[in-house]
Amino acid sequence: MRKNALAGWLLLAPSLLLIGGLILYPIAYNLWLSLFDKHAFMPVQKFVGLQNYRYFAGDPEFWNAFYYGTVYAAVTMVFQLLLGVAAALLLNEAFHGRALLRGVVLFPYVIPTIVAVILWKWLLNDSYGLVNYLLLAAGVVRAPVAWLGKDWIMFSLVLTSVWQFFPFVVVTYLARLQTIPPELYEAATVDGATVWRRFLHVTLPQTSNVLFVIVLLRSIWMFTKFDTVWLMAGESAVSRYVRTLPVYAYARSFTYLQAGMGAALAVIMFGMLLAATFVYFRLFREEEVLT
Amino acid sequence: MPPALSRRRFLASGVAGATLLARAPAVLGQQPRELNVWHTEVEPQTVKVIQDTSIAEFEKKFPGFKVRQQALSWGDLNTKLLASLAAGGPPDLTHLNPFMTASLHTKGLLRPMDELIRALGEKDIHEATLKLQYFDGKYYGVTHAMGATYFAERRDLREKKGIKPPETWADMLQLAAALTEDGRFALQMPGEKLYIGFVHPAEWLAENGGSWVDPKTWRPQLNSKAMLEALEYAQKLNRFQPQGWSGQKYLDTLAALANGKVAMAHLSGARTIGYIEKYAPEGTRDPEHFMPLLRPHGPSGKVGVSALDGENWAVFTQSKYPNEAFEFLRLFYKKENYLQYCHSVPIHLSPIFKSMLTDPAYLANERIKKWKPWHDVMMSGLRSGRFLPIGFSRPDDNVLPFLAELDGSGIVADMVVEVMVGGKTPKAEADRAQKRAEELLTQLGAKRWS
Amino acid sequence: MLSTSFKPSGEIFATPPGLVPARPTFDNFARLLTETRFLTFFENSALVSAATVLLTLTVSATGAYALTRFQFRGRDSVAGLILLTYMFAPIMIIIPFYILVKQFGIVNTRLALVLSYTTFCLPFCLWLLRSFFQSIPLELEEAALVDGAGRGRAVWYVMLPLALPGLIAAAIFTFILAWNDYLFALVLITSDDLKTLPVGVNDLFNATIVDWGMIMAAGVVITVPAVAFFMAVQRYLIQGWGAGGVKG
Numbered sequence: 001m002r003k004n005a006l007a008g009w010l011l012l013a014p015s016l017l018l019i020g021g022l023i024l025y026p027i028a029y030n031l032w033l034s035l036f037d038k039h040a041f042m043p044v045q046k047f048v049g050l051q052n053y054r055y056f057a058g059d060p061e062f063w064n065a066f067y068y069g070t071v072y073a074a075v076t077m078v079f080q081l082l083l084g085v086a087a088a089l090l091l092n093e094a095f096h097g098r099a100l101l102r103g104v105v106l107f108p109y110v111i112p113t114i115v116a117v118i119l120w121k122w123l124l125n126d127s128y129g130l131v132n133y134l135l136l137a138a139g140v141v142r143a144p145v146a147w148l149g150k151d152w153i154m155f156s157l158v159l160t161s162v163w164q165f166f167p168f169v170v171v172t173y174l175a176r177l178q179t180i181p182p183e184l185y186e187a188a189t190v191d192g193a194t195v196w197r198r199f200l201h202v203t204l205p206q207t208s209n210v211l212f213v214i215v216l217l218r219s220i221w222m223f224t225k226f227d228t229v230w231l232m233a234g235e236s237a238v239s240r241y242v243r244t245l246p247v248y249a250y251a252r253s254f255t256y257l258q259a260g261m262g263a264a265l266a267v268i269m270f271g272m273l274l275a276a277t278f279v280y281f282r283l284f285r286e287e288e289v290l291t
Numbered sequence: 292m293p294p295a296l297s298r299r300r301f302l303a304s305g306v307a308g309a310t311l312l313a314r315a316p317a318v319l320g321q322q323p324r325e326l327n328v329w330h331t332e333v334e335p336q337t338v339k340v341i342q343d344t345s346i347a348e349f350e351k352k353f354p355g356f357k358v359r360q361q362a363l364s365w366g367d368l369n370t371k372l373l374a375s376l377a378a379g380g381p382p383d384l385t386h387l388n389p390f391m392t393a394s395l396h397t398k399g400l401l402r403p404m405d406e407l408i409r410a411l412g413e414k415d416i417h418e419a420t421l422k423l424q425y426f427d428g429k430y431y432g433v434t435h436a437m438g439a440t441y442f443a444e445r446r447d448l449r450e451k452k453g454i455k456p457p458e459t460w461a462d463m464l465q466l467a468a469a470l471t472e473d474g475r476f477a478l479q480m481p482g483e484k485l486y487i488g489f490v491h492p493a494e495w496l497a498e499n500g501g502s503w504v505d506p507k508t509w510r511p512q513l514n515s516k517a518m519l520e521a522l523e524y525a526q527k528l529n530r531f532q533p534q535g536w537s538g539q540k541y542l543d544t545l546a547a548l549a550n551g552k553v554a555m556a557h558l559s560g561a562r563t564i565g566y567i568e569k570y571a572p573e574g575t576r577d578p579e580h581f582m583p584l585l586r587p588h589g590p591s592g593k594v595g596v597s598a599l600d601g602e603n604w605a606v607f608t609q610s611k612y613p614n615e616a617f618e619f620l621r622l623f624y625k626k627e628n629y630l631q632y633c634h635s636v637p638i639h640l641s642p643i644f645k646s647m648l649t650d651p652a653y654l655a656n657e658r659i660k661k662w663k664p665w666h667d668v669m670m671s672g673l674r675s676g677r678f679l680p681i682g683f684s685r686p687d688d689n690v691l692p693f694l695a696e697l698d699g700s701g702i703v704a705d706m707v708v709e710v711m712v713g714g715k716t717p718k719a720e721a722d723r724a725q726k727r728a729e730e731l732l733t734q735l736g737a738k739r740w741s
Numbered sequence: 742m743l744s745t746s747f748k749p750s751g752e753i754f755a756t757p758p759g760l761v762p763a764r765p766t767f768d769n770f771a772r773l774l775t776e777t778r779f780l781t782f783f784e785n786s787a788l789v790s791a792a793t794v795l796l797t798l799t800v801s802a803t804g805a806y807a808l809t810r811f812q813f814r815g816r817d818s819v820a821g822l823i824l825l826t827y828m829f830a831p832i833m834i835i836i837p838f839y840i841l842v843k844q845f846g847i848v849n850t851r852l853a854l855v856l857s858y859t860t861f862c863l864p865f866c867l868w869l870l871r872s873f874f875q876s877i878p879l880e881l882e883e884a885a886l887v888d889g890a891g892r893g894r895a896v897w898y899v900m901l902p903l904a905l906p907g908l909i910a911a912a913i914f915t916f917i918l919a920w921n922d923y924l925f926a927l928v929l930i931t932s933d934d935l936k937t938l939p940v941g942v943n944d945l946f947n948a949t950i951v952d953w954g955m956i957m958a959a960g961v962v963i964t965v966p967a968v969a970f971f972m973a974v975q976r977y978l979i980q981g982w983g984a985g986g987v988k989g
Contacts, residue, residue, distance in 0.1 A: 007807075007811060008807045008808075008810075008811030009807070010807075011803045011804060011806060011811070012804045012807040012808065014800045014803065014804065015800050015801060015803075015804035015867060016804075018800065018856070018859060018860045018863060019822075019826060019860060019863055019864065021841070021860075022838065022841065022856065022857060022860040023826045023829070023834065023860055023861075025841060026829075026834040026836075026837035026838050026841070027829050027834070029837035029840075030829070030833055030837065037734075039398070039735070040373045040376070040377070041373070041376050041395060041400060042376075042400075043376070043377065043379055103968060106968070107964065107968055109917065110917060110968055111921070111960070111963065111964045112920065112921040112923065112938065112939040112942070113921060113923065113939070114923060114939050114942055114943050115942065115959075115960045115963060115964065118956060118960065119960065124538075125535075125538075125539065125543075126533065126534065126535030126539075127533060127535065127539070127543075127547060127552055143534075144533075144534070144535065145535075146534045146535030146537075146538060147535070147538065148535060148537075148538020148539065149534065149535045149536075149537050149538045149712065150537060150708075150712045150713060153538065216824075217827075220827055220828055221827070224827075224828070224829070224830040224831070226830060226831070226832040226924075227923060227924070233538075235366060235483050235484055236482050236483060236537065236538060236540075237482045237483065237484055237487045237488065237537040237704065237707075237708045237712065238538060238708065239484055239701070239704075240701065240704075240705050240708065246832055249830065249832065249833060250832050250833075251699070251700075251701070253373075253833070253836070254369060254370055254373055254699070255369070255696075255698075255699025255700065256696055256699050256700045257373075257394075257696050257699060258696075258734065258735075259377070259836075262833065265833075266829065266830055266832075266833035269830055270828050270829050270830075273828040274825075274828060277824070277828070327931060333944055338933075359931060359932045359933075360933070361931050361932065361933065362944070364943075364944075367927055367943075370927065370928060371928055371931070373836070374835065374836050374839040374928050375839075377839070377840060378836075378839055378840045378843040379843075380848075382931075
């Protein structure tokens with residue numbers, strides 16, 4: 001291991017430059033802006049200190065958004081995990097057409113969000129969507145279900161989000177599965193373990209690292225997810241039933257035109273994630289994965 | 292030198308070189324100057340017409356310039372406009388929603404365009420749009436085209452039932468009840484927040500003697516009698532819509548009308564004609580079957596009102612090439628060019644000039660000829676004052692500097708949706724909305740009441 | 742989606758919705774290519790994505806190499822920094838980002854897009870490649886050095902081939918992000934001929950008369966190349982992401 005610090009920093013420099021300039025600067029800008037009252041049209045602002053934060057502490061819309069945002073992030077993450085792990089376990093077994101199936105499974109992740117949303121809005125449309133047609137034809141329901149209406153929109157949103165991102169889990173988990181030495185399974189089988197026990201005692205411990213990272217990353221990404229939520233229902237009448245924190249932050253800045261308040265919301269989200277991650281690490285102590 | 296290092300260096304220098312090359316024209320000063328024009332007419336044929344007529348003529352007249360037109364939907368336009376204003380570099384010329392223009396003007400962001408208005412002919416511009424951006428004695432905008440909105444109905448179905456055009460909200464409810472049968476619903480409203488939460492409430496207020504705010508004190512009037520009656524009306528009307536309407540879009544309602552799923556589209560402009568031509572069953576694609584229907588008025592109002600769609604052009608104080616922007620507009624409104632522009636989406640883009648509205652050259656367009664009754668309804672509506680710009684509850688709402696923020700906050704949308712879709716009581720929701728609106732206006736510094 | 746793209750207009754809204762078109766037609770595809778600027782969008786997206794992948798791989802590979810093969814203070818805290826950058830909602834970054842880009846004078850250039858996508862992919866790629874490089878024993882490189890190869894050669898011929906799965910994984914992640922981004926392309930690009938696919942397709946969706954047939958056709962054309970490319974390299978990807986998660 002070369003101890004050449006200078007060369008090390010030089011090679012790292014481009015990365016640091018880009019990240020520092022193009023991500024850290026905007027984060028700092030938001031931190032700064034959150035302390036001001038600024039109308040989105042104007043290049044000037046008035047210092048108000050922590051007033052924006054105090055406002056949100058008592059704002060019912062904020063807590064509403066927090067509730068929806070957390071529910072959305074948690075539920076989608078859990079189902080992405082379950083579905084992804086199950087699919088990965090399946091695709092780990094050898095069978096004909098496995099390669100093709102692996103490619104197909106990745107399809108949702110590969111297409112642009114707008115296409116995914118259009119597709120699902122088309123399928124779930126209550127008047128001419130395929131889903132309602134099939135349900136009616138099979139006699140499961142007697143009247144068309146309003147999948148994109150008030151009662152079901154969160155469900156539809158979760159469905160679309162899980163479908164769109166579970167392949168990430170599949171690929172990441174499957175990769176790790178493939179590197180588990182088969183001898184471990186053989187040993188367990190010799191000891192008389194069933195499929196379930198093999199999973200519990202061999203697979204799980206071997207993949208705990210990867211699971212840790214998957215849960216962390218997906219939680220963070222679903223908590224800050226904007227595109228899918230906005231494109232699905234952001235401008236629809238039922239948007240208030242899926243108004244997550246990122247959507248609320250966007251609204252405050254871009255439609256209420258109160259840029260300082262929007263920035264404050266972004267900072268609050270950031271703080272929440274920091275706190276949650278800290279707790280997560282404490283609980284599971286997997287620092288080795290990141291260092 | 293080891294090949295690996297040189298390869299890596301090569302890549303790095305390649306990127307650096309590309310960066311330099313991209314900046315080179317600017318450095319060398321040979322780049323043509325760019326006039327940035329943003330608008331909201333995204334139809335490919337309209338974009339093409341603008342390119343082939345106004346832009347072509349402009350670039351010939353001003354050889355050092357290249358015109359960059361950007362066609363964006365309202366939402367996208369908003370986002371980009373904000374980003375560009377924040378960075379101090381707005382486009383030279385853009386479309387704005389009339390209810391946003393005052394907000395920008397009060398912050399000193401817009402340039403007056405009196406000279407242009409005079410050159411276009413103040414007297415020829417239709418009264419419905421002339422004074423919309425007239426603030427403090429000057430003009431700050433000019434409407435690009437007018438598009439009347441109304442119900443679009445299956446006239447044949449209504450006439451078969453022998454029902455007259457509805458004059459009051461009560462009439463309307465009766466009509467809706469009569470038309471809902473055999474798996475078909477009477478009407479469908481657009482599911483977007485903007486329409487159900489701002490455009491239509493404005494119409495309801497206007498046709499029921501109400502207003503967004505008190506004209507003198509600017510105090511919101513969201514729990515006024517006029518609004519409460521409107522909410523009750525909307526709640527009742529909701530029974531005659533497909534249940535999933537709130538998840539569908541405005542354009543979906545037009546498609547639903549065209550293929551017979553509903554008897555009326557609640558919001559419709561002349562765009563509906565395009566849907567009828569494309570998706571309606573053969574043999575029904577004509578004004579005998581599909582006609583516009585003007586809106587009824589509420590119990591506390593006198594005359595029905597519907598929205599007049601028409602974004603206005605505006606030039607910013609910070610625009611880089613304002614003079615050229617005005618020159619572009621002169622060419623845009625030149626008769627030959629403007630005629631083609633309006634013909635690109637006939638009737639939906641109606642000219643703002645009174646002379647053109649009755650000009651045979653304008654009326655000679657195929658679609659206008661076939662669907663002339665639609666054009667006539669707009670003309671008669673204009674004459675009898677049945678139209679107000681989008682989002683206005685009174686003609687003088689053009690001076691309110693917070694309509695954009697009110698719409699954007701979704702306060703009214705939340706109220707309407709909770710009442711219509713959530714089945715909540717109007718009074719409770721209206722009171723909540725009133726409180727939120729007062730809070731918002733105070734935050735924006737627009738509080739004039741005590 | 743596939744079947745709708747082949748249906749003529751009249752059929753699309755028919756109830757019951759048929760899965761197989763009664764009168765299949767290539768009309769929607771034809772109109773997509775002739776009436777819209779789809780090909781331009783496609784070209785832009787392809788260029789930007791390819792450039793992003795190239796730049797990201799170069800920068801993250803060198804950075805990851807530095808993080809693993811060199812010893813210097815603050816090395817480990819950089820790893821923590823990586824995670825931090827993802828906790829800020831991208832939607833709120835867009836305006837200060839735009840201001841920055843404007844100050845550099847590269848608004849409305851594909852370069853701006855390439856730089857922004859690279860920046861977003863860097864943290865994850867750095868982490869990924871770092872795990873990879875860590876799992877490649879130092880001895881292999883040292884052996885090459887002992888054999889008289891220069892350091893550069895050692896890296897190129899010994900290390901990179903072993904890390905290839907990781908590089909491909911990083912490439913795919915980057916490609917997908919660049920190919921699919923909507924927000925940044927919307928704000929940073931102002932002229933029609935530089936628009937990328939997601940923005941272009943969204944325009945179709947917002948057009949006057951929503952042409953479902955054409956939109957579905959667009960969806961198919963966008964997806965097929967990506968999926969095909971993906972299926973071709975999926976072998977490497979799976980190896981790649983797997984080894985990255987292993988410790989030792």
